[in-house]
Amino acid sequence: MIEIENVRKSFGTLEVLKGIDLTVQKGEVVTVIGGSGSGKSTLLTCINGLEPIDSGRILVDGTEVHAKATDLNRLRRKIGIVFQQFNAFPHLTVLENVMLAQVKVLKRPKAEAEAEAVKQLNHVGLGDKLAVYPSRLSGGQQQRMAIARALAMSPGYMLFDEVTSALDPQLVGEVLDTLRMLAREGMTMICVTHEMKFAREVSDRVAFFHKGVMAEIAPPDHLFGAPRDPELQKFLSATH
Amino acid sequence: MFNYTFQWKQALARLPQMLDGALVTMQIALLSMAIGILLAIVLTMFRLSGIRVLSAIARTWVEIARNTPALFQIYMAHFGLGSFGIYLSPFASILLGITFNNAGYLTENFRGALKAIPDTQARAARSLGFPQAGAFRYVVLPQMLRIAFLPMTNQMVWAILMTSLGVTVGMNSDLYGVTQDLNALTFRTFELFALAAVIFYVITKAITLGARLIAARLFRY
Numbered sequence: 375m376i377e378i379e380n381v382r383k384s385f386g387t388l389e390v391l392k393g394i395d396l397t398v399q400k401g402e403v404v405t406v407i408g409g410s411g412s413g414k415s416t417l418l419t420c421i422n423g424l425e426p427i428d429s430g431r432i433l434v435d436g437t438e439v440h441a442k443a444t445d446l447n448r449l450r451r452k453i454g455i456v457f458q459q460f461n462a463f464p465h466l467t468v469l470e471n472v473m474l475a476q477v478k479v480l481k482r483p484k485a486e487a488e489a490e491a492v493k494q495l496n497h498v499g500l501g502d503k504l505a506v507y508p509s510r511l512s513g514g515q516q517q518r519m520a521i522a523r524a525l526a527m528s529p530g531y532m533l534f535d536e537v538t539s540a541l542d543p544q545l546v547g548e549v550l551d552t553l554r555m556l557a558r559e560g561m562t563m564i565c566v567t568h569e570m571k572f573a574r575e576v577s578d579r580v581a582f583f584h585k586g587v588m589a590e591i592a593p594p595d596h597l598f599g600a601p602r603d604p605e606l607q608k609f610l611s612a613t614h
Numbered sequence: 615m616f617n618y619t620f621q622w623k624q625a626l627a628r629l630p631q632m633l634d635g636a637l638v639t640m641q642i643a644l645l646s647m648a649i650g651i652l653l654a655i656v657l658t659m660f661r662l663s664g665i666r667v668l669s670a671i672a673r674t675w676v677e678i679a680r681n682t683p684a685l686f687q688i689y690m691a692h693f694g695l696g697s698f699g700i701y702l703s704p705f706a707s708i709l710l711g712i713t714f715n716n717a718g719y720l721t722e723n724f725r726g727a728l729k730a731i732p733d734t735q736a737r738a739a740r741s742l743g744f745p746q747a748g749a750f751r752y753v754v755l756p757q758m759l760r761i762a763f764l765p766m767t768n769q770m771v772w773a774i775l776m777t778s779l780g781v782t783v784g785m786n787s788d789l790y791g792v793t794q795d796l797n798a799l800t801f802r803t804f805e806l807f808a809l810a811a812v813i814f815y816v817i818t819k820a821i822t823l824g825a826r827l828i829a830a831r832l833f834r835y
């Protein structure tokens with residue numbers, strides 16, 4: 375379970391998160407939508423402790439992320455994250471990309487790590503690209519590799535930050551299909567996305583962020599069918 | 615007028631001794647590069663550490679190495695330390711001086727290389743649970759060494775050429791030192807130094823070509 379309690383966060387004088395409360399249950403899929411600069415990415419990087427927060431707290435399986443005593447490196451193994459920018463390690467093959475952290479961080483034996491990597495790469499449809507370097511992959515393939523790399527760590531949670539935003543339109547579908555598959559399999563996920571159709575399909579709940587505030591959160595039917603927040607209404611009519 | 619008669623045979627007779635010297639030269643250059651690269655990696659980590667004392671050490675090192683003559687650096691290693699009662703052999707002095715120079719230049723090269731690696735690489739590694747040092751070692755460092763490979767090759771060539779400064783601290787077993795001693799013995803100045811120049815040239819060319827082969831093997835991405 376991820377519990378976000380009254381989290382505030384500023385960059386200098388700019389308050390980016392203005393008291394966010396959100397609880398994500400095991401197995402739940404929450405998508406986050408909202409305009410540019412509304413704080414969606416910041417929230418994700420706060421959840422895995424890449425960014426500090428100013429007040430409030432975030433608990434992952436009961437562990438307070440920003441507590442001094444928390445071993446962030448250990449905690450991050452539980453939380454997979456995939457970013458908008460392709461983050462393939464260019465000096466490693468696809469297989470090595472997915473093996474590296476398993477071997478060096480989790481200390482898995484090589485053979486076991488390789489088996490897991492192959493399994494995850496097959497899962498995202500890259501079983502035929504094991505020996506290829508990332509520079510030979512399309513953007514969509516690179517994103518699927520990044521997903522496999524995160525999944526190979528056997529995380530309890532996956533965070534996705536607009537993983538399709540940097541992709542050519544014809545490649546968006548294959549990545550969204552991968553996310554859909556994970557959702558079906560019961561992975562606990564928070565997905566920041568601009569893909570409304572996708573959000574409507576996969577989400578248990580959809581959260582709308584506006585200027586650092588979670589202005590509305592509801593199951594997709596409600597949020598898209600009967601939006602109450604005026605800013606959300608504006609946002610939805612602009613994106614349709 | 616021009617009454618110098620070339621006597622190449624005399625010079626060529628000394629070739630084996632000169633090649634022995636060339637081996638010593640290569641030994642100094644290789645050692646100074648190996649240690650220099652390790653030191654430069656450490657200095658680079660000092661720079662990235664955010665700890666003020668450490669980054670000041672790295673900065674000072676780089677400044678001195680790049681902005682003073684290599685000859686001065688080698689002198690300091692020998693006579694400078696000597697003033698404090700630390701007497702290094704000519705071999706150790708030249709090795710220390712060139713290593714200091716290599717580390718300084720390489721640290722600066724690494725800095726440039728790091729700029730070409732997006733922050734998102736380290737961030738992705740941290741997200742997978744790597745501590746800062748692990749993210750550097752497994753994700754940033756290999757990319758940095760690749761980008762800095764050509765400047766490293768250049769520095770290796772420099773290291774070879776810098777060994778000729780060893781004569782100023784009494785070094786006489788390297789290529790240049792041997793040549794100078796032979797010259798004092800035989801006075802075949804032009805022939806001997808021409809021969810030495812050819813050997814230097816062959817070594818540095820071999821390094822450049824060899825590096826290209828290594829790069830092609832190492833960096834397949």
Ligand SMILES: Nc1ncnc2c1ncn2[C@@H]1O[C@H](COP(=O)(O)OP(=O)(O)OP(=O)(O)O)[C@@H](O)[C@H]1O
Pocket residue numbers: 385388390408409410411412413414415416417
């Ligand atoms: N490291 C940072 N330093 C300073 N300001 C930042 C930093 N990261 C984000 N911001 C600012 O915080 C605000 C929220 O950024 P954030 O990236 O969370 O928005 P977002 O909702 O993800 O937007 P987008 O849809 O464009 O990705 C923006 O105004 C952004 O400029």
Ligand SMILES: [Mg+2]
Pocket residue numbers: 414415416535536
């Ligand atoms: Mg964002």
